[in-house]
Amino acid sequence: MDRAVFFISDHTGITAEALGRSLLSQFPDFRFERTTLPFVDTEVKLRAACQRIQASQRDSGQAPLVFSSLANAGLRTLLMASGAVVFDVFEGHIERLETALGLQSAQAVGRAHGFHAQGRERIEALKFALDTDDGLRADAYGAADIILVGVSRSGKTPACLYLSLQYGVAAANYPLAEEELERVELPRTLRAWRDKLFGLTLAPERLHLLREERRPGSRYAALPQCRREIQAAAALFQTAGIPCLDTSNMSVEEIATTVLHRSALKRLRW
Amino acid sequence: MDRAVFFISDHTGITAEALGRSLLSQFPDFRFERTTLPFVDTEVKLRAACQRIQASQRDSGQAPLVFSSLANAGLRTLLMASGAVVFDVFEGHIERLETALGLQSAQAVGRAHGFHAQGRERIEALKFALDTDDGLRADAYGAADIILVGVSRSGKTPACLYLSLQYGVAAANYPLAEEELERVELPRTLRAWRDKLFGLTLAPERLHLLREERRPGSRYAALPQCRREIQAAAALFQTAGIPCLDTSNMSVEEIATTVLHRSALKRLRW
Numbered sequence: 345m346d347r348a349v350f351f352i353s354d355h356t357g358i359t360a361e362a363l364g365r366s367l368l369s370q371f372p373d374f375r376f377e378r379t380t381l382p383f384v385d386t387e388v389k390l391r392a393a394c395q396r397i398q399a400s401q402r403d404s405g406q407a408p409l410v411f412s413s414l415a416n417a418g419l420r421t422l423l424m425a426s427g428a429v430v431f432d433v434f435e436g437h438i439e440r441l442e443t444a445l446g447l448q449s450a451q452a453v454g455r456a457h458g459f460h461a462q463g464r465e466r467i468e469a470l471k472f473a474l475d476t477d478d479g480l481r482a483d484a485y486g487a488a489d490i491i492l493v494g495v496s497r498s499g500k501t502p503a504c505l506y507l508s509l510q511y512g513v514a515a516a517n518y519p520l521a522e523e524e525l526e527r528v529e530l531p532r533t534l535r536a537w538r539d540k541l542f543g544l545t546l547a548p549e550r551l552h553l554l555r556e557e558r559r560p561g562s563r564y565a566a567l568p569q570c571r572r573e574i575q576a577a578a579a580l581f582q583t584a585g586i587p588c589l590d591t592s593n594m595s596v597e598e599i600a601t602t603v604l605h606r607s608a609l610k611r612l613r614w
Numbered sequence: 615m616d617r618a619v620f621f622i623s624d625h626t627g628i629t630a631e632a633l634g635r636s637l638l639s640q641f642p643d644f645r646f647e648r649t650t651l652p653f654v655d656t657e658v659k660l661r662a663a664c665q666r667i668q669a670s671q672r673d674s675g676q677a678p679l680v681f682s683s684l685a686n687a688g689l690r691t692l693l694m695a696s697g698a699v700v701f702d703v704f705e706g707h708i709e710r711l712e713t714a715l716g717l718q719s720a721q722a723v724g725r726a727h728g729f730h731a732q733g734r735e736r737i738e739a740l741k742f743a744l745d746t747d748d749g750l751r752a753d754a755y756g757a758a759d760i761i762l763v764g765v766s767r768s769g770k771t772p773a774c775l776y777l778s779l780q781y782g783v784a785a786a787n788y789p790l791a792e793e794e795l796e797r798v799e800l801p802r803t804l805r806a807w808r809d810k811l812f813g814l815t816l817a818p819e820r821l822h823l824l825r826e827e828r829r830p831g832s833r834y835a836a837l838p839q840c841r842r843e844i845q846a847a848a849a850l851f852q853t854a855g856i857p858c859l860d861t862s863n864m865s866v867e868e869i870a871t872t873v874l875h876r877s878a879l880k881r882l883r884w
Contacts, residue, residue, distance in 0.1 A: 345716065356871035359632040359781075365681060366629045367707055370719035382875050410715060413636060429714045437637055437701050444679060445617065445700045449640035463865040470772055470866075502740050505775055509866065510628075595733040596740075596779065601626040603650050 348400045348408040349376045352393055352423065354415060357382040364411035365432050376409075390419050394426040401427065415449075469508035469515070476516035477501055482533045485516060489609055491537055492517040493581075494544035495525070495573045496564075497554045499591050500600060503544065506600040513609060526578035530584045542603055543581040543588035548574045550592050616669045618678040619646045622693065623664055624685060627652040641650045642836045646679075660689050671697065695714035715795040739778035739785070746772055746786035755786060759879055761807055762787040763851075764814035765795070765843045766834075769861050769869060773814065776870040783879060795846035800854045806821050812873055813851040813858035817846045820862050 347370065351360040357380045368376055381393045400408050413433040414420045424430055438449050475481050476488065478501070485491060490507070492500045492515060500517035507515040524531045529566060548570040554563035563569055581588040587606055590601050603609075619638065621630040636647055651663045670678050672806060683703040684690045694700055708719050715810055723759045746758065748771070760777070762770045762785060770787035777785040794801045804811060816842040825835035835838055851858040854860050861869050873879075 356867050358867060359636045362629040362632040363703060363707075366685070367704065367711055370685060370708065371711065371717060372717055372720060373717070376716060381877075405712070409711070415636075415640060429710070431707050431710065433633060434637065435706070437633075438640065440699070440701065441637055441641065441679070444677070445641055445644060447641060447643070450642060467772055467866065470775065474771070499738070502737055503778070505740065506779055509772070509776055510822050511778060557775070596737065597626050597628060601628070601652050604877075 345373065346375050346377060346404075347406060348404055349378045350393070350397055350400075350408055350410045350428070351378065351380040351382075352382075352384050352390075352410060352412040352414065353382050354385040354413070354419065355382065357413070360411045360433055363413075363431070364409075367411075367431070384397070384414070384419075385416075387419065387422065390414075390422050394423065397426055397428045417437070437466065459604075466509060466512040469512045470505065472514040473504040473508040473516070477504065479533075480516045481516075483516070485533075485537050485540070486513060488516040488537070489514045490541055490542055490603065490607055491515075491534070491540045492544055492603070493520060493534065493541050493586065495520050495551070495577050497551060497558065498544045498546055499596075500544055501592040502596045503591075503599045503603065506596050509602065510597070510600060510603060513604065520573075520577055522573070525573055525580065528576060528579050528583060530580070538584065541584070541586045542607055543586045545574060545577055545581075545588055545590050547590070547592040615643065616645050616647060616674075617676060618674055618815075619648045620663075620667055620670075620678055620698070621648070621650040621652075622654050622660075622680060622681070622682040623650075623652050624655040624689065625652065627683070630681045630683040630703055633701070635682075635700070635827065637681075639722045640663050643854075654684070654689075655686075657689065657692065660669065660684075660692050664698075667696055667698045701718060713818070736779060736782040739782045740775065741866075742784040743774040743778040747774065749788045749803075752788070757784060757811070758786040758807070758810055759784045760812055760873065760877055761785075761804070761810045761857065762814055762873070763790060763804065763811050765790050765821070765847050767821060767828065768814045768816055769866070770814055772866045773861075773869045773873065776866045777874065780867070781874060783874065790847055790850070792843070795843055795850065797847060798849050798853060800850070808854065808856075811854070811856045812877055813847065813856045814869070815844060815847055815851075815858055815860050817860070817862040 351357050351364055351406055353360045361380060384390050384393050397408050397410060407427060409430050410428040410430045420432060442449055476484055481535055483597055491511060492503055494500050496519050504515040504517050507513040518534060548567060551570040551574060552565060552567045559565050621627050621634055623630045631650060653665050654660050667678050667680060677697065677699050680698040680700045682693055683702055684693065690702060695749060713720055746754055758785060762773055764770050766789050774785040776788050777783040788804060818837060821840040821844060822837045829835050859872055
């Protein structure tokens with residue numbers, strides 16, 4: 345079962361896509377043909393978008409689903425008249441917010457202010473994550489909001505980059521080397537920063553697969569080696585009182601959000 | 615004017631935050647105190663969340679605003695009864711989608727399927743972006759979806775990382791060196807990949823500030839030098855027919871989304 349889906353936004357489309365992704369995931373039996381039309385911020389552009397939607401309807405004989413995040417009421421009305429099944433991100437919400445706050449909204453097309461204002465903070469955080477990736481620049485740990493710790497290939501780098509880009513969190517990461525694991529005590533570099541440490545772990549079988557991709561047939565990738573390292577890391581996390589997350593079945597945003605939540609780190613005030 | 619805002623989700627909270635960010639940005643005169651409560655996926659957790667909301671209401675004397683993305687109808691009903699002003703991401707949408715698709719939704723708590731299924735693809739894309747950052751591994755350009763080109767500090771790295779993490783796009787980047795700019799012709803490394811190239815540029819004054827941060831008082835950071843490089847890059851983009859984006863006033867997601875849109879690159883099929 346196929347169905348055409350459009351995302352229409354006067355800005356990046358990230359909000360409309362997020363809403364659509366959540367809603368459509370509730371209908372796993374469908375195959376959705378998705379098209380995003382971002383930066384639709386004038387009547388001319390909206391009319392062009394409506395033509396694409398109507399063309400799709402003619403071709404398929406079915407009304408496309410449209411997820412829209414248009415702040416401007418005039419553009420919203422135009423879209424509603426297009427004949428598509430429109431899911432408006434803002435539907436009713438702006439009016440209710442105005443009532444709750446006792447204030448008229450700005451109805452500003454485009455720009456989500458907050459994102460912008462904090463853009464610089466997030467780029468700084470990203471720079472920090474790149475500079476301190478994989479145990480580099482431990483001298484900068486004083487400026488870290490959090491330091492992810494785990495064996496090689498436990499997913500530290502993607503989590504740090506996501507934490508920085510999505511949340512503006514300064515996240516470093518430190519790989520536990522074999523000799524450090526054998527000692528079952530916190531590496532000297534990390535001792536001063538115990539409160540910032542957060543452990544990542546995963547099932548040894550999964551680690552084995554990930555390492556096989558990097559160095560096939562190596563001792564490094566062998567399952568017994570992966571088992572030993574994961575066990576030693578778990579012992580270390582427990583001894584040192586470091587919170588720890590099993591990431592085996594988690595996406596990068598799930599990992600980042602969970603770390604943020606459990607470590608009670610303040611999110612960036614967008 | 616302060617107002618407490620809660621984001622409640624049975625999953626990461628990214629959708630509820632995206633909706634809230636868009637809506638609240640329409641009220642720039644308010645200061646919002648934001649709290650995110652992710653992974654609220656049981657009645658017990660929801661009751662705890664409601665208690666926090668009610669405590670906030672008692673303290674401030676104002677009903678907090680709550681943005682929620684709870685897929686389960688029972689949890690939604692409980693939240694509605696808490697006395698807060700609730701903005702439900704899914705409000706009415708699930709029922710209308712069921713009607714449009716002629717099918718019952720799964721009402722699965724948590725897991726947004728799509729994100730998950732494509733997690734691996736995005737991690738692969740992230741690895742590609744890191745491996746090919748700053749002109750590294752030009753031999754891998756055959757596997758690139760896009761190659762961002764620009765002078766040093768023109769914002770290529772954050773854009774590539776965002777493209778990979780958000781959209782699963784394999785994005786490389788190549789810095790234009792001074793001697794390449796002087797020649798005003800496409801560097802040899804890039805010639806075979808003309809269709810994948812996309813230029814980033816920015817106002818010389820802004821480039822000057824960014825470079826001053828890296829190497830204060832250097833020739834590299836001096837305004838005349840920035841002017842020369844930006845002009846030479848513009849000439850090169852034009853001669854070689856490379857599309858180009860001025861990123862001076864753009865956030866990283868605006869840059870990534872615009873590049874995606876203008877280059878007509880397929881987004882990851884989540």
